[in-house]
Amino acid sequence: MNDKRDYIIIKDYQKFQHYKDGSRPTIWIKLYFSILNSVRFVQLTELERWVFIGLLLLASQKNNKILYEKNFLKSKIFHHDTDMETLEDTISSLISNDLIAIKMLSSRYQCAILEKSRVEKSIYIDVFNFWNEQKPLISHRKLTDKMKTKIRSTLKDYELEELQTSIKNYAEVLNNPKYFWTHRWILEDFLARGVTKFLETPLSAFEKNNNSEVKTTAEVKKERKLYEVEVPEGWVEPSSEQRQKNVARLREIKTGTVKKINTD
Numbered sequence: 001m002n003d004k005r006d007y008i009i010i011k012d013y014q015k016f017q018h019y020k021d022g023s024r025p026t027i028w029i030k031l032y033f034s035i036l037n038s039v040r041f042v043q044l045t046e047l048e049r050w051v052f053i054g055l056l057l058l059a060s061q062k063n064n065k066i067l068y069e070k071n072f073l074k075s076k077i078f079h080h081d082t083d084m085e086t087l088e089d090t091i092s093s094l095i096s097n098d099l100i101a102i103k104m105l106s107s108r109y110q111c112a113i114l115e116k117s118r119v120e121k122s123i124y125i126d127v128f129n130f131w132n133e134q135k136p137l138i139s140h141r142k143l144t145d146k147m148k149t150k151i152r153s154t155l156k157d158y159e160l161e162e163l164q165t166s167i168k169n170y171a172e173v174l175n176n177p178k179y180f181w182t183h184r185w186i187l188e189d190f191l192a193r194g195v196t197k198f199l200e201t202p203l204s205a206f207e208k209n210n211n212s213e214v215k216t217t218a219e220v221k222k223e224r225k226l227y228e229v230e231v232p233e234g235w236v237e238p239s240s241e242q243r244q245k246n247v248a249r250l251r252e253i254k255t256g257t258v259k260k261i262n263t264d
Contacts, residue, residue, distance in 0.1 A: 006068040007103050008055060008091070013064045016056055029060050040097045045145040051077055051090050052099055068102055089120070089152070096121075123160060124148050130164050131187050134171035138186050150191040158195060166199035173198070179206040 010016070016029045031053075035041050041049065054077035058066050066073075070087055074080070078087055094100045128143045128151075140147075154163060170190065173179040185194055 008059075008066040008068050009064050009101050009103055010056060010059045011099055011101060013059060016060070029056055031056070040099055044093065044097065045149060047086075048090050048093050052094055055094075055100060092120075120152070123155065124151055126160070127151050127163065128187070131167055131190075134167055136174055136184075137167075137171050138184055140187060146188055147191075150188050154191045154195055158199070162199055163195060166195045169198040169203060170194055173203060173206050178208060179203070180208045181206050 016031065041052070044052065055066060058076060068091075070084055073091075074082060074087060078090075091100070091102075095102065124143060124147070128140070128147065131137060132139045158166075167190070170185075173181045174184060
């Protein structure tokens with residue numbers, strides 16, 4: 001039977017310890033202000049920073065040998081609503097930033113973790129650069145942690161190609177005077193509010209001479225299905241003039257301005 005277990009260890013663990021020889025029980029750790037000047041620490045997200053501090057505290061109680069058991073970590077450090085994918089991504093980021101390491105893993109598995117982190121960073125950069133290349137979108141100088149979080153969240157629902165298509169459609173609508181949409185989002189706001197709209201809504205719905213309400217493709221299909229009826233034999237399509245009269249009549253009925261018919 002294989003008794004090997006996977007453990008998390010903190011890199012440079014000793015510099016956070018007060019009692020170097022381990023002769024006394026650890027009830028506190030040293031945390032220097034210089035950590036705020038550490039490139040490895042500063043480039044972490046807010047969640048990743050807290051998890052690293054939490055792992056430091058756990059390591060002081062476990063002699064720098066924290067059992068890599070996801071439910072255990074979730075109960076000690078992460079919020080109870082945190083999904084396992086977020087937990088794994090956070091640990092992977094700390095590994096790639098050389099703050100922690102996992103022992104008793106095969107070299108193949110460790111390489112897989114590092115490769116996953118490398119690919120994720122590459123995707124963040126691809127989305128960021130693609131956004132900045134589209135004119136006249138608001139250009140950003142720096143890829144922030146909030147942007148990374150929004151990109152990661154969006155890519156759980158959409159493929160990278162779909163996200164890029166939505167961004168491109170948004171840029172097209174802003175850039176072409178035939179469209180009425182002029183509101184310019186920053187990348188974070190677009191990811192939160194605009195991806196679905198500019199991916200699923202036909203661009204024709206944004207045209208200035210189109211008075212119809214902007215609806216997504218899914219909403220249009222739903223309406224079409226709702227109003228689908230069998231056309232009776234001998235049906236004659238009403239003329240344009242008759243349709244206008246029908247619309248005017250329906251508007252009067254809806255607004256309560258129907259004129260009383262004189263029967264005298």
